[in-house]
């Protein structure tokens with residue numbers, strides 16, 4: 001299996017060094033392009049150069065955020081192949097929608113489709129043997145923004161202990177110890193979960209006040225992003241019956257007595 005990374009020129013606070021586009025294939029055979037990124041002519045030229053004369057099977061997206069999916073349709077159209085993902089998004093219209101458990105055959109390669117909601121509801125990971133293309137479910141060198149916390153934690157847990165040896169993420173460097181990374185992600189989220197609950201018990205009664213307390217060590221420019229993850233934690237705390245929301249106010253719930 002030959003795996004190439006092409007880094008898009010879109011570095012930033014939300015994208016790290018930029019979006020990783022992955023080109024995956026068997027030697028000189030057929031290839032698949034994963035996450036072609038934003039529409040950018042230099043990046044497109046770099047992707048096309050790496051493809052060479054090889055035939056393209058399809059263009060896949062892990063999710064429809066704007067740093068991953070917008071070039072999928074134009075690129076797929078240019079090659080006359082389908083663009084595939086879980087669902088339509090703001091700048092993505094799949095020719096084929098992928099479902100959990102489906103196998104996409106690319107030459108001799110078998111790509112297993114794993115639905116991993118959490119970072120976004122439409123998030124997929126692609127598994128080939130012991131290699132995972134993780135999009136923004138797991139990224140190199142940092143935690144990720146989460147929209148739905150309960151599903152996110154389940155999406156992490158289902159990958160743990162499954163024999164993965166390599167993770168190629170949507171941002172940052174390739175990781176060679178997946179279970180250690182997944183354990184760190186789970187521990188980090190549970191620590192945030194405890195800190196957020198403690199802040200509410202301590203009197204914080206809004207998303208902003210929780211962010212100020214729990215993310216005091218994080219640069220203010222990232223607080224809007226942190227607020228999304230805080231909302232996701234609050235959603236899980238509400239599901240757990242530990243807090244309640246009264247309009248915009250958040251209050252801790254006394255433990256239920258039987």
Ligand SMILES: [Zn+2]
Nearest residue numbers: 065067136170
């Ligand atoms: Zn991303």
